[in-house]
Amino acid sequence: MGRITVFLQHKMNQPKRYLITSALPYANGPKHIGHLAGAYLPADVYVRYLRAQQRDVVYVCGSDEHGAAITIQAMKEKTTPKEIVDKYHALLQSNMQDLGISFDIYHRTSSPIHHETAQEFFTALNEKGDLELKETEQYYDEEAKTFLADRYIIGTCPVCSNTNAFGDQCEKCGTSLSPEQLINPRSTLSGNPPSKKTTTHWYLPLNKHEDFLRKWILEEHQSDWKANVLGQCKSWLDNGLQPRAVTRDLDWGVPVPVKDAIGKVLYVWFDAPIGYISATKQWAIDHQKDWRPYWEDKETKLVHFIGKDNIVFHCIIFPVMLQLHGNILPENVPSNEFMNLEGDKMSTSRGWSIEMDEYIQDFVKKENGGDMLVDALRYYLIAIAPETKDSEFTWKGFQDSVNSELVAIFGNFVNRTFVLMHKLCNGKVPPLHNNLLDEKDNALLRDMASAKANVEANLEGYKFRDALFEVIDLARKGNKYMQEKEPWIVAKNIGADGMPTPEAQQKIDNCLHLCLQLTANLAILINPFLPFSAKKMCHMMKVVDKMLDWENAGKANLLKVGYSLRAPELLFRKIEDAEVTAQIEKLKNKSKHIMDTTPTPSTDASTTASTIKETIQFDDFAKIDLKTGTIVSAEKVEKADKLLKLEVDLGFETRTIVSGIALHFEPAAIIGQKVVVVTNLAPRKMRGIESNGMILMAENPDGKLHFINGDALVANGASVS
Ligand SMILES: [Zn+2]
Numbered sequence: 166m167g168r169i170t171v172f173l174q175h176k177m178n179q180p181k182r183y184l185i186t187s188a189l190p191y192a193n194g195p196k197h198i199g200h201l202a203g204a205y206l207p208a209d210v211y212v213r214y215l216r217a218q219q220r221d222v223v224y225v226c227g228s229d230e231h232g233a234a235i236t237i238q239a240m241k242e243k244t245t246p247k248e249i250v251d252k253y254h255a256l257l258q259s260n261m262q263d264l265g266i267s268f269d270i271y272h273r274t275s276s277p278i279h280h281e282t283a284q285e286f287f288t289a290l291n292e293k294g295d296l297e298l299k300e301t302e303q304y305y306d307e308e309a310k311t312f313l314a315d316r317y318i319i320g321t322c323p324v325c326s327n328t329n330a331f332g333d334q335c336e337k338c339g340t341s342l343s344p345e346q347l348i349n350p351r352s353t354l355s356g357n358p359p360s361k362k363t364t365t366h367w368y369l370p371l372n373k374h375e376d377f378l379r380k381w382i383l384e385e386h387q388s389d390w391k392a393n394v395l396g397q398c399k400s401w402l403d404n405g406l407q408p409r410a411v412t413r414d415l416d417w418g419v420p421v422p423v424k425d426a427i428g429k430v431l432y433v434w435f436d437a438p439i440g441y442i443s444a445t446k447q448w449a450i451d452h453q454k455d456w457r458p459y460w461e462d463k464e465t466k467l468v469h470f471i472g473k474d475n476i477v478f479h480c481i482i483f484p485v486m487l488q489l490h491g492n493i494l495p496e497n498v499p500s501n502e503f504m505n506l507e508g509d510k511m512s513t514s515r516g517w518s519i520e521m522d523e524y525i526q527d528f529v530k531k532e533n534g535g536d537m538l539v540d541a542l543r544y545y546l547i548a549i550a551p552e553t554k555d556s557e558f559t560w561k562g563f564q565d566s567v568n569s570e571l572v573a574i575f576g577n578f579v580n581r582t583f584v585l586m587h588k589l590c591n592g593k594v595p596p597l598h599n600n601l602l603d604e605k606d607n608a609l610l611r612d613m614a615s616a617k618a619n620v621e622a623n624l625e626g627y628k629f630r631d632a633l634f635e636v637i638d639l640a641r642k643g644n645k646y647m648q649e650k651e652p653w654i655v656a657k658n659i660g661a662d663g664m665p666t667p668e669a670q671q672k673i674d675n676c677l678h679l680c681l682q683l684t685a686n687l688a689i690l691i692n693p694f695l696p697f698s699a700k701k702m703c704h705m706m707k708v709v710d711k712m713l714d715w716e717n718a719g720k721a722n723l724l725k726v727g728y729s730l731r732a733p734e735l736l737f738r739k740i741e742d743a744e745v746t747a748q749i750e751k752l753k754n755k756s757k758h759i760m761d762t763t764p765t766p767s768t769d770a771s772t773t774a775s776t777i778k779e780t781i782q783f784d785d786f787a788k789i790d791l792k793t794g795t796i797v798s799a800e801k802v803e804k805a806d807k808l809l810k811l812e813v814d815l816g817f818e819t820r821t822i823v824s825g826i827a828l829h830f831e832p833a834a835i836i837g838q839k840v841v842v843v844t845n846l847a848p849r850k851m852r853g854i855e856s857n858g859m860i861l862m863a864e865n866p867d868g869k870l871h872f873i874n875g876d877a878l879v880a881n882g883a884s885v886s
Pocket residue numbers: 322323324325326327330335336337338339340
């Protein structure tokens with residue numbers, strides 16, 4: 166074998182190297198496919214495309230492991246923050262890998278190298294005088310003796326009256342809040358109303374950098390950044406930037422590297438993006454490279470892939486930090502909008518989500534060759550990517566997209582080509598008879614060449630949907646070409662020997678030769694999007710992955726004449742109706758289950774009351790909505806000795822409640838009775854009647870039941886706490 170010389174093409178305007186980042190996912194729980202579609206999948210497609218071009222590219226990401234959301238999750242799971250981040254870091258890393266996200270490094274912000282990097286960064290800015298010290302009053306829990314992060318304060322949402330809104334956001338209605346806006350704020354630690362106490366913090370005076378930001382974003386990047394990104398930046402700038410606290414009082418995070426700054430850590434928004442730098446450093450150590458050019462050389466193209474909730478951090482705050490620290494700035498921040506799910510906002514906390522892990526368990530790990538279902542998901546998520554506006558995932562849409570595009574167009578073309586090549590050309594790449602090339606053949610050759618250019622232009626412009634559409638369109642053209650050439654009909658022109666006539670065979674050869682070259686092209690073009698399928702196609706064509714190099718796209722001589730190819734393999738499979746139904750059902754049940762945070766209703770009067778149950782946090786208690794009411798009607802439930810069907814007036818509405826008290830009370834005797842009702846219990850059907858709540862009862866040691874009824878003067882609908 167001769168020596169292989171690699172010629173490095175250096176196109177004009179082509180950056181020397183690329184550093185690509187995806188938003189660091191928060192290691193406080195599983196992440197859903199909306200996240201995947203927003204920040205990971207498009208970056209992965211872009212990176213795979215750059216790699217196929219042999220460009221110098223590093224793709225970094227990692228778990229964001231600091232902040233109050235981690236410590237709160239630890240409280241919820243009754244464990245330590247460390248256990249939480251270890252658990253979810255491992256989960257996220259394996260999920261991303263299963264879904265083909267090809268990070269060069271998936272790092273974590275709890276690592277020593279990150280702590281060091283973030284501290285150095287802070288110190289550099291602090292010593293240059295770029296930060297300001299300020300005294301402020303912050304919420305404090307006297308009993309727990311600690312300052313309270315916004316997340317540690319709950320109260321009633323001023324917008325929707327949800328009694329458990331957080332100090333930074335109401336998860337019920339989605340409104341962004343500050344702790345000051347909450348009605349009846351209370352600490353999640355002690356349950357007490359918080360007090361205010363003076364504390365000192367470092368601030369990044371963003372207001373001083375408005376001119377730089379305006380010029381850099383609104384002038385220099387006016388034409389190459391996405392409109393949704395520019396729009397958000399402009400509105401932030403127009404509203405006036407404020408100094409932003411860089412540090413906070415918390416015991417979980419990167420300690421502030423200043424003497425006497427005890428109990429203070431870097432604010433998670435400050436340390437998290439520095440995670441991109443520390444990840445690059447770790448990658449460089451692992452591969453004996455120099456990390457510096459990736460963050461310091463202006464010939465590096467830095468691109469941040471994020472969702473729209475992260476625009477302000479990556480377009481305004483982090484660039485100010487980078488600028489002050491002497492680093493390069495991002496070339497682009499192609500942020501996506503949100504992906505909704507079956508008519509509602511995707512939300513893990515409300516259970517209205519498809520977690521990456523769920524998809525992997527339900528589809529990928531369940532069957533052999535589950536990789537094809539990874540590509541099916543990647544396909545649909547890119548096809549409906551929320552690039553310019555919010556989009557919507559529906560299971561029916563997923564099914565339609567997979568069945569009518571991936572299976573019926575792309576998979577069908579490749580499969581037909583291989584089947585016919587084995588049937589009509591002895592399983593070998595047939596020759597091309599140039600003298601017989603007609604206009605349809607030439608058109609197909611031109612389509613191959615232009616598809617490459619179109620896909621490339623769209624990928625360079627971060628238009629992943631359009632790029633994918635071009636690939637599918639090329640497969641569609643292949644199908645049309647084959648349909649018009651109908652080699653299976655041409656094969657019926659047989660001679661005396663029962664074989665197709667020489668002229669017929671030449672026509673068949675040309676058709677299948679071109680279809681096979683097109684298949685090779687499709688493998689190259691689809692590779693950034695559906696890497697598992699591209700690999701499978703290489704296997705069928707008996708070529709090495711090297712064939713997938715981008716420079717090969719557009720060429721019509723990729724498969725050598727006479728080369729024998731393998732049998733076709735199934736590239737994709739149809740999504741069945743039953744799978745769609747099952748997933749929709751699952752989604753509804755999950756959401757219902759999560760929203761029903763109260764314990765299982767107990768209408769069984771035989772429960773022993775003397776046992777004391779496990780201690781709960783105030784938070785747990787506060788989830789139960791108790792209200793006073795009056796029983797306005799009561800009747801026996803047919804064929805159920807224990808049950809009474811009650812109508813209870815709650816002031817704001819009258820509820821039907823089925824209660825297991827029929828052995829203790831005559832229906833007529835309890836009409837007018839004051840009661841306390843659990844009003845936010847999930848509805849439950851008993852003997853065909855939907856019960857919407859539970860009446861509180863006390864059971865004496867002798868087994869007799871008594872109503873918990875309080876003062877007769879209390880109005881119906883009053884809250885009990
Ligand atoms: Zn609300």
